[in-house]
Amino acid sequence: MSDTVSQIARNSDKDPLLSPALLAQLERMELVSRKIFRGRMKGERRSKRKGQSVEFSDFRNYVAGDDLRFIDWNMYARLDKLFLKLFMEEEDLHFYTLIDVSPSMQFGNPTKFRYAKQLAGALGYIGLCRTDRVKIEALDGARHNNAPTLRGRSSLWQMVSYLENLESKNTVSMTEAVKAFCLRNTGKGILVLITDLMDKSGYEDALKYLVARDLDIYLIHVLSQEEIDPDITGDLKLVDCEDRDIAEVSVSQRLIDRYKQTLATFIEDARDFCARRGIVYTMTSTERSVDRLVSRYLRQRGLVR
Numbered sequence: 001m002s003d004t005v006s007q008i009a010r011n012s013d014k015d016p017l018l019s020p021a022l023l024a025q026l027e028r029m030e031l032v033s034r035k036i037f038r039g040r041m042k043g044e045r046r047s048k049r050k051g052q053s054v055e056f057s058d059f060r061n062y063v064a065g066d067d068l069r070f071i072d073w074n075m076y077a078r079l080d081k082l083f084l085k086l087f088m089e090e091e092d093l094h095f096y097t098l099i100d101v102s103p104s105m106q107f108g109n110p111t112k113f114r115y116a117k118q119l120a121g122a123l124g125y126i127g128l129c130r131t132d133r134v135k136i137e138a139l140d141g142a143r144h145n146n147a148p149t150l151r152g153r154s155s156l157w158q159m160v161s162y163l164e165n166l167e168s169k170n171t172v173s174m175t176e177a178v179k180a181f182c183l184r185n186t187g188k189g190i191l192v193l194i195t196d197l198m199d200k201s202g203y204e205d206a207l208k209y210l211v212a213r214d215l216d217i218y219l220i221h222v223l224s225q226e227e228i229d230p231d232i233t234g235d236l237k238l239v240d241c242e243d244r245d246i247a248e249v250s251v252s253q254r255l256i257d258r259y260k261q262t263l264a265t266f267i268e269d270a271r272d273f274c275a276r277r278g279i280v281y282t283m284t285s286t287e288r289s290v291d292r293l294v295s296r297y298l299r300q301r302g303l304v305r
Contacts, residue, residue, distance in 0.1 A: 015110075017160055018121050022291050029126045029294070029304045031095055033190050033216045094189030095127040096215075097136045098181060099166065104198040106168045108224025108286050115222055115286045116194040117163045122290050123192060124159050126304060128152060133187070136162065139195070141172035141180045174199040178206040182213055190303070191215040196222055197270060204273060211277050218303055219274055221267070221283040228263070228285055230256060 062071060062082030075083045097120040105113040120136050127134040128150060136159065137147040150159055171177060174195070191210060197203050210217050267283055274281035280301050284293050298304050 017118050017163060018125065022122060023125060023156075025291055025295065026122055026125050027129050029299075030130055031093065031123070031127050031132060031190060032302055032305050033093060034302065093127070093130075093132040094187035095124070095132045095134050096181075096185065096187075096189065096191040097123060097134075098139045098178070098191065098193045098195075099136065100174070100193075100195035101138045101140050101166065101168050102171050102196075102198070103168055104196055105222075108226055110286050112196050112222045112224055112286055113168050115290070116220075117166060118290045119194055119220065119222075119293065120192075121160060121163050122294050123298075123304075124150070125156060126294075128155055128159070133189075134159065135185070137181060138166055139171070139174065139177040139181070139193075140169065141177040143180060143184075145181075145184060173201040174203055174206040175201060175209070178209045182209055188213075188215065190218070192218045192220060192303070194220045194222060196227075197266075203270070207273070207277065207279060211279065217279045218298075218301070219270075219279055219281050221270060221281065223283065223285055225285050225287045230259065232256075 062084050070085045072083050072085050075081070099113075099116045099120055101113070105111065105116060108115075124134045124136055131152055134150045134155070135147055137145055148155075148158060148162065191213075193207075193210070195203070199206075207217075207219070271281045271283070273279075280303070282293075282297060282301055284297070288297075294304060
C-alpha cells in the first residue's frame, strides 16, 4: 500500500475511519453486480457483454451494418463466409452509497452513524481500486448535493474527507430523501443503503423508488447493540431524538421481552419486504467489525468477491 494511503488512513480521530490494515485487505476485493449495465468509460471490470476491446472472445455471423474492421478475413478465405470477431469488453460501474443522517443514527457506542461512514468508506475504496465511479451521499433530501463522483485510488483522500465532514442532522422522511437522490442521479449500477430504518413514515415507499430505478440494491440495516439487547430497568422518560415525542414507561423484564419480539418481527418484515423486491438485506450490529462484515457477510451475499 502506498505511503499516501497510509498517511490518509491515519489522518483521522483517535479511531481512524479506515485503518491501513483494513485498506490493505480491501485492495484485494471487487464489487460484484448481479445485473449487466452499460458503462460509459473503460474500467478494470470484465463485462458479461461482448464488446470491441483487445481480448478476443468468440465469433458470430456477419450481419449487414456491422463494422467491417472486425471481419475475420482469414475465416472468410477458408470458409467463404463472413464472421465477426468478438472481444471481451472492460467496463466501469456506478457505485452509490446512501447514508442515513437522521438523529437516530447518533445512538450507540460506537454510534450507528460512525459505523455507517466507516462501512461506506470501506466499500467505496474497493470501488476506487477497480476504477469504478464511486459516489457517497447523505440521505438528507437536499435538491443539490455536493457529494463528489470519485474514481481511482488517488481519490481516497477526497472520499475520507467527505465522510469525516458528514454530520447527522434533522432531515425529511426517507421517502422524500430517496426521491431527491433519484432525481439527481441517473446512472445504473450498485446502490448500498445504510440505515437503521427508523422512520415513522416507514421505509417501504423509499425502497420502491429505488427498485423502480432498476439498480442492484443492497440494504445494510445497522442497529446498535444497546438497541438489540437493551440493559435498562425502572421508570424512564423516553424522548424521541427526531421529533421530541415523550413517552413515560416502567421497564420490566416482561416489557424487555415484548420489545425484543417486536424488534425481531420488524427485522423479519424488512427482510421479507426486500426479498420480494430483489433487494439484498443484511442486518448488522455495530459490534460486528466492518472488515468482518465486508469480507464475510457481504461476500456471502454476493456484493464483494
